[in-house]
Ligand code: 2HG
């Protein structure tokens with residue numbers, strides 16, 4: 505069991521981080537004590553901001569020796585409270601934001617070694633400067649850090665084509681709980697030397713060690729793009745369109761995002777500068793994008809043909825293909841502003857879940873019936889990454905209803921939604937992780953053998969239980 509740090513230990517930790525690399529005043533520490541969704545508030549005696557791997561290693565060696573708990577923190581954009589300390593005031597916060605250099609960009613190898621305090625946008629920009637694409641893409645990319653993306657195995661809007669963060673990793677450098685450094689920064693596509701140890705730290709949310717640098721896969725930069733906003737009658741029709749596009753354009757289909765009419769309407773209402781370019785007021789919308797590295801590829805024609813065929817078959821009601829970069833950006837803004845619009849609209853209950861792509865329409869339909877039964881003060885706002893089966897099955901408070909009553913429906917509704925997701929062969933956390941928010945549900949639903957293995961791994965890698973206690977494994 506971790507214990508409170510003595511003042512001598514706190515001084516030793518400050519010395520290990522170096523001059524100017526720590527905060528201990530309430531004003532400086534405040535941003536580290538609350539999570540992005542304001543679900544959790546914590547306390548800490550010290551925030552450390554190391555600049556080098558050696559400093560991280562020294563800090564963890566001290567914490568291990570003294571049995572002091574450590575909470576690693578990236579951009580603090582997570583949805584599950586994984587980067588917030590508990591209320592005990594005994595856990596040290598380790599901010600990674602100053603560890604943010606690009607160590608090597610190997611364009612012919614299509615890879616990049618980057619420190620994990622870099623933001624996702626910085627990683628994308630470094631790749632772009634070398635005429636390469638780092639494809640992970642999500643709304644919070646200007647703030648979210650590579651370390652958090654790795655630790656939550658982030659997803660976003662390009663998973664259909666490029667996979668999740670885990671799929672984009674070639675190697676990792678990790679400081680273990682006792683301060684030892686695992687130097688696994690290889691940049692190889694083929695490497696069959698024993699167990700895939702690096703994979704353990706991806707999605708571990710800082711409970712096994714601290715990832716300090718990563719070797720990431722890069723791809724050719726798109727030189728042709730076709731973006732469209734499509735209006736349809738149902739998620740079922742959207743699924744049909746996805747199948748047709750994949751047949752016609754294969755892996756050029758890089759984004760396929762589903763939004764219901766109320767999400768589009770709320771976003772136009774609440775977020776400045778957002779408009780709906782379609783006029784027919786359909787029940788559902790899809791934002792889709794095709795990309796190719798070949799500038800001669802006429803993707804707009806491929807897309808027009810397919811949309812026309814789909815319209816003739818009654819699958820598509822309305823559509824607009826962006827005729828300029830500005831129009832494409834406006835379509836993206838509509839989709840990416842949905843979470844912000846939902847925040848403005850009032851209280852919400854969120855369920856980041858996944859099911860096989862083919863089961864998404866059933867999830868939406870049967871989930872809506874559960875909301876009517878368990879949370880009548882709520883209205884469903886289910887949108888997300890249809891292309892990969894990840895739906896944000898969110899519920900917003902109806903205007904005029906009582907917030908406390910609505911929020912009190914959260915637990916029973918979540919249980920019912922998670923039961924449905926399990927029945928459909930899905931996952932209770934698709935891309936946001938477990939953190940503190942879902943630790944209990946995860947423990948009660950995970951396969952017992954798999955959970956026991958996870959606990960064994962935790963004990964083996966962090967025998968004193970100092971790494972982000974209470975997160976992932978309750
Ligand atoms: C998205 O896809 C994000 O926009 C946030 O994952 C989802 O706010 C949400 O529920």
Ligand code: ZN
Nearest residue numbers: 660888896935
């Ligand atoms: Zn998402």
